[in-house]
Amino acid sequence: MxxxxxxxxxxxxxxxxxxxxxxxxxxxxxxxxxxxxxxxxxxxxxxxxxxxxxxxxxxxxxxxxxxxxxxxxxxxxxxxxxxxxxxxxxxxxxxxxxxxxxxxxxxxxxxxxxxxxxxxxxxDWEPFFDQYRSVKPYMVARSTPPEKERIQDQKTRKAYDEAAQCIMCSACTSSCPVVWTDGNYLGPAALTKAWRFVADDRDEITRERLAMVNNEEGVWRCHTIFRCTDSCPKKIDTAGSIESLRKKIIWHQLTGRI
Amino acid sequence: MAGHSGLGYYLRRVLRVSLETGTMAHLLHRVTGLLIVVYLFLHIGAMSYTYFDAGSGFDDLMATFASTPFLIVDLVLFAGVMIHGLNGLRIMLFDMGYFSRRQKELFWVMMAIAATSVLIATWLVGAAHGWW
Known part of the structure; x- marks a missing residue:
């Protein structure tokens, strides 16, 4: 013994x-x-x-x-x-x-x-919440609202189901080796939040959101290391969200929408 | 208090991280990338030898490079190029929207391909130089 x-x-x-x-x-x-x-x-x-x-x-x-x-x-x-x-x-x-x-x-x-x-x-979480606030983490719908709620079908809801689970614990952003080298990088939490609203069809500023993260301190800074996904306590594929944003940006650029 | 970002912070921090598969891939990618860059300069340096000595000096140098220790280093370089290249393909697949939920498995698939190709290369180099 x-x-x-x-x-x-x-x-x-x-x-x-x-x-x-x-x-x-x-x-x-x-x-x-x-x-x-x-x-x-x-x-x-x-x-x-x-x-x-x-x-x-x-x-x-x-x-x-x-x-x-x-x-x-x-x-x-x-x-x-x-x-x-x-x-x-x-x-x-x-x-x-x-x-x-x-x-x-x-x-x-x-x-x-x-x-x-x-x-x-x-x-000190202030840098984290600065990044978070910079991606407009709220729905923007400028069109006249319908009489009741803005209808969304289940399939569209499912597109951002995962990203909507974020509890903002910052485990992902803090685990990112790119964040450790570059304090200006938006980080996986803010980018996942951006994806959450890009994937939501009720949001009406998709193009503005994509332009916001389409720069070297946005989605293109990610090195696809997956530490963010590995550390997420809610099992969100945060790296996958960044990849989805990239794909959407490229698609928008190819079709001349941004 | 010491900074919380920058290269120094990264180097201090990266020695203490938990080595998940993706992190391992990231570190391997960095190390093999540096290896290839260093080799590129060595290669350009060695090849420019003809510029200074167009006579038998270059042939002697080439004969030295065909000796066993250099061939082993060549195989290490080949392994580095395979790991770097295949991991690069893995990252490109993610960028195109595939396999982000299967990144760990994909890493080991790529490493298995790299290992197989290094084994084949070793066998071929060995056969050409009479190792077996």
Whole structure:
């Protein structure tokens, strides 16, 4: 029988957790700009993580071990997108990821990469929402509305069904290596939002929207790395949305519509 | 606080990412692309040898390039070109709107084609130079 103590002494990594290990070491990114010059990692040992999400673990650490730890959370049911963090190099929602599903005895938690750091696991989301606002994330219909609602058939609704699931957690934009090199790139979240309204036939400014993203800081900056799709907690094919936008732009250009 | 974008940030960050298939393809594409660019300059340099020495020097150089260590490097280069080219085709398929939901499988299909072609090339080069 392997005990927790020997495991910690041996510094064993990559061991399948279930049924074998009863202790997980959390290596958490700590940085307080008011007190520290540089970030550090602090470790917290948590026994018995069965049935615990990463967010549960963070709350447990904050309530019982270190009240100075800062992180964002709100709904705890994967709909608000506040608790997106980077765990072992992969962006995910802390609230819908079981600790034991990561199958590691050592879990490194960092703030979302690609955004300015504020404190511990909290990042400044202002650049993200600037990108988001710049693509006009709302329906524009200037024609006179019909007596009741603007009718849409099920097939058309299905075209943007996936893109409409976005909860704006920023896991995709933050996971994008292109965003890490180019702070002006719109990023997958904003582009997926643009696609959501381009694919919606009730929206009446399709050409304006396509012109908005048809530039080198828009759809053409994407390198098709698929980290955005891989990290989306709602399983949206964000890279696919960017490809759909590109296809639509090319089609519009070939037919002389933009 | 240190910047959160730019080449330096990318290089610091990219060493710590989780290696999903798409990320692996991206990194392989970068590394093989640089390899091909470096080779291009080496190639132009070596070929311009005739400009300075039109005599037997060039033939001697060519004979050196046909020796086993250089042939092995040639095969590495061939592998790099195959990986880069086939991954480029993979990306073009996405751009045309195909397989974005099957990108992982497509990567391994392309890598299987690359591996097969490198094996065939190795066999052909080996046969031509009496390795077996």
């Amino acid at each position: 392997i005990t927790a103590l020997t495991l910690q002494e041996l510094d064993v990594e990559n061991v399948v957790l279930r049924g074998v290990i009863d202790l997980v070491v959390f290596r958490i990114f700590r940085f307080d700009p008011a007190r520290n010059d540089a970030p550090t990692f602090q470790t917290y040992d948590l026994p018995d993580t069965a049935g615990m999400t990463i967010l549960d673990a963070l709350i447990h650490i904050k309530e019982n071990m270190d009240s100075t730890l800062s992180f964002r959370r709100s709904c705890r049911s994967a709909i608000c997108g506040s608790c997106a963090i980077c765990a072992n190099g992969k962006n995910l929602l802390a609230c819908n990821t079981q600790v034991n599903d990561l199958k590691k005895v050592r879990i490194t938690l960092e703030p979302l990469p690609g955004f300015p750091m504020m404190r511990d696991l909290v990042v």
